[in-house]
Amino acid sequence: MQNDPMRSTVLSLMQEGAKHLLTSEAKWRDQLQDAVIDSFNTLNDPAAETAIRRYNMLTVMHWANSVLRDPNVPVEPFVDPAIRLQIREQIRQGTPETILNGYRAAQILAWRAWMHLAFNLSSTKTELEALLDFSSEHINTFSQSCVELLAKMIEDERVEYAHQSSDRQYEAAKAILSGSVRDPKMAMHELGYRLGQTHQAIIIWSREPEVSAGALEAAADRVELTASGTSPLRIMAKASTAWLWLSAPVTVDVLSSVVKEGFEIAIGRVLQGLSGFKESHQSALVTQQIMLQSKQQHRVVAYDQIKLAYRMLQQIDFAQFANETLGRLCQAPADVRESLRVYLAEGANAAQAAKVLGLHRNTMNRHLERANDLLPEPLNSQNRLQVGAVLDALYWS
Known part of the structure; x- marks a missing residue:
């Protein structure tokens, strides 16, 4: 025109x-x-x-x-x-x-x-x-x-x-976790999640200061996709931390296959009902605490793996008990202690322990002989359980 x-x-x-x-x-x-x-x-x-x-x-x-x-x-x-x-x-x-x-x-x-x-x-x-x-x-x-x-x-x-809904969910979850919830039905409504079912709490976090919200959401998505139960509950607790509750248990092996570099996962106990919602999360928090303090570099850990170590490390006289149980083995090289720990965890099977640690069978045998020499008394059916428990606690400390 x-x-x-x-x-x-x-x-x-x-x-x-x-x-x-x-x-x-x-x-x-x-x-x-x-x-x-x-x-x-x-x-x-x-x-x-x-x-x-x-x-x-x-x-x-x-x-x-x-x-x-x-x-x-x-x-x-x-x-x-x-x-x-x-x-x-x-x-x-x-x-x-x-x-x-x-x-x-x-x-x-x-x-x-x-x-x-x-x-x-x-x-x-x-x-x-x-x-x-x-x-x-x-x-x-x-x-x-x-x-x-x-x-x-x-x-x-x-x-x-989404922001308002997330805030409501966070406050409702906090009330349950702190034991201050007055109306469980109202809390369940705010959460959009059934409290009477089976729960397995999971915590996903990153130690990287610049982790993006999108990356954290994506990590949570991958975890949820592995679950076979009903709709999970997800709460973005912090900029770098997500809380999840699943209604069907997932294993360390499964989550290890989906977790991406830069993220870690703590898996809580599988429990039931309102109290289980709280206690499962608390066990995941304990697992996270152990992971943060430990020298080990496991990216996915379940409470069942660390519960004995956690209980033992909580004891005031643990150091004395460890010295009494292990004697000079407490000061032995880490690879010697680790060989004995894995040997006991694998049912006293030296070949399987060597395979797990990637050691030659002769190296494994030398480590076991050295460890046996350093113990206050040779490894036997009477002290085997205590030695294994202390080594496990030291492993996670």
Whole structure:
């Protein structure tokens, strides 16, 4: 549309069409409203239907009024406070796509109605082509800006709702873990998680100071995908720590295969009910504490692996007991102590212990002989259990 006379004609036709939209009782209004019903199931959500119908009609009226004032400028996207409230409600229900579906369905109907109107505005082919060309770009630009605005509103509300929901879940979990929960049913509602079922608490964390929230979420996703039970509970407790509760147990081997570099996992006990929710998490915390203090570099550890060591290390006289049990072996090279620990853990099977540690059989035998010489008394059926327990505690210390 290079020549000015044709542009002037098209702008005049745009204004005439906009005036018709604002003043007529055309059939297209009813069709526009019905498009909402066809775009999604509103039988159980009359509030959503009403809000979206209102938004769609007001959007068309907003466009028409702007064109009537000045068809030569782009139309600003329309914002209706009522639609923001409805977006919030749809996100709460888990159906945020409802808003966009309803708008897009109405957008198609509105364009068809405008084309029908355009054919009544001019019978000249040249004018009609110019009008449809100009109005198509004008309407598409406006519609796209509205879609982008709706998408941004949906994303903003989604983020806000997730933040509020996470805060509510965190506070509800803290109340249970501290023993201060007054209404278990209300806590269960806030958590969105059944408290009467089986629980296995898991803590995922990173020691890296710059770990991103997305990376932590991805790590939690991988853990949840290994679980075969019902919906897990996830709480982002800190910037670098996530708490999980699974309803079906997972093993160290399984989680070791999915944990990525930079993350560590502590696995709690498998327990039942409200008290189990709390106690399983406490056992995961104990496991995490041992992992943080230990010199060992295990990235996935279960409570069952460290519970004896933890209990023994808690004893005030553990150091004295260790010296009494191990004697000079306490000061022996770490590889000698480790060979004896694994030998006992593998049922006194020297060949299997050598395989686990990656040692030659002769090296394993020399370590065992050296360890036996350093013990206060040679290894026997009377002291084997105590020696193994102390070595395990020292391993995790």
